[in-house]
Amino acid sequence: MDKELATNLETLHPAAFGWALHCCGGDVSRAEDVLQNAYLKVAQERVNFEGRATFKTWWFGVIRFTAHEEHRRVRFRESLLGRLFSTLTEGTHPPPSRNLEFNERNAELRAALAQLPARQAEVLHLVFYQDLTLAEAAAVMRVTVGSTRQHYERGKARMRELLKNELYHET
Amino acid sequence: MKPEFEIHLRDRFSELRRAEHEAAPLWSLPESPTPSQRIIHRDPDFHLRWAIPVLIVLVLLLWIKPSHQSLADLPAWPEPSPGQWFADISTSPSTDFLLPTHLNIKLP
Numbered sequence: 001m002d003k004e005l006a007t008n009l010e011t012l013h014p015a016a017f018g019w020a021l022h023c024c025g026g027d028v029s030r031a032e033d034v035l036q037n038a039y040l041k042v043a044q045e046r047v048n049f050e051g052r053a054t055f056k057t058w059w060f061g062v063i064r065f066t067a068h069e070e071h072r073r074v075r076f077r078e079s080l081l082g083r084l085f086s087t088l089t090e091g092t093h094p095p096p097s098r099n100l101e102f103n104e105r106n107a108e109l110r111a112a113l114a115q116l117p118a119r120q121a122e123v124l125h126l127v128f129y130q131d132l133t134l135a136e137a138a139a140v141m142r143v144t145v146g147s148t149r150q151h152y153e154r155g156k157a158r159m160r161e162l163l164k165n166e167l168y169h170e171t
Numbered sequence: 172m173k174p175e176f177e178i179h180l181r182d183r184f185s186e187l188r189r190a191e192h193e194a195a196p197l198w199s200l201p202e203s204p205t206p207s208q209r210i211i212h213r214d215p216d217f218h219l220r221w222a223i224p225v226l227i228v229l230v231l232l233l234w235i236k237p238s239h240q241s242l243a244d245l246p247a248w249p250e251p252s253p254g255q256w257f258a259d260i261s262t263s264p265s266t267d268f269l270l271p272t273h274l275n276i277k278l279p
Contacts, residue, residue, distance in 0.1 A: 010198050017195040018188060032196055040201045081223065106187045128184035160176055163183075 008055050009042065015130060019060050022125045023067035026099050026110055030070060038066040053139050057132070060140045112162040120155030123148055 009016075017035060024030040041047045041062065049058050113121045119141065126137035138148040 006200060009200065013198045014192040014195045018191045021191055028194070035196075036201065043201050076220075103190070105183065106190050109183050109187055124180075125184075128181050129188050156177070156180070159180060163179075 005042070005049070009039070009059070012056060012059060015056075016059060016063055018129060019125070020063050020067060022113075022122070022129075023064055024070070025114070028099060030067075030074070034063065034067045034070050037070065038063050041066065054136065056130075057136050057139045060126070060130070060132075061142070064140060108163075112159060115162060116155055116158055117151075119143070119151045120158065123151045124155045124159065127152060 017031065020031040020035045020038075021028065024034055047062050049055060052058075053061075113124065116124070122141055123134075123137050126132045126140055127134065132140070134148050134152060135145050137152075138145045141148060
């Protein structure tokens, strides 16, 4: 693999883990799997950075897509047909889900984010957690900037409602 | 939206980021496999995903395929008598009067 590419990936590793964790609904085991699968895609040159977006935007798009693939796989495994086939064949069993132990404030934020529609939660994570601009978030989410702005405003308003009690306590 | 809420939200997210970054697994990049290994490494559900549709199609084909016995059980096809199935053009009355006037063709 290209040394520059490896350096970029290493620099972004903690942020990429945070994004994978968000895409997997806070499940650490699944996030680790998703990240490893995404790295494997890069190592096998199944995905290539062509410089059309920033490296971070491209890499986050790859992780998001890989997480969606993993989600579809999990849904198939959990379906009746999937369970039937797993009993007939010696399929690989996914590791049990594992969540990080957060302090009360972080747990509350995670719970509030979980109540938001997926797109709103995604854009808030990308803007506030990953420090991306709305245009960059739009590129990761593969939607228009206008649509992203709408999700962003609605998400912020909803978060304000959800964290209202805590804001009152602080002021 | 008040900017102070944005600042508050940013603080909360940076707190979460710190906690999650601390819990991040160690950086390890998988080695790029050789071409022969690439063929071996496949998604564990790869065969399963193909097997299911193929199985469904096979079952449907076997189910739908007509047997010779069932064809023999069908009643005999009625033999048509010539001339019975078509209207006689010469005896049928003209229906030109049903058409609008401008569509009536007058033959010389």
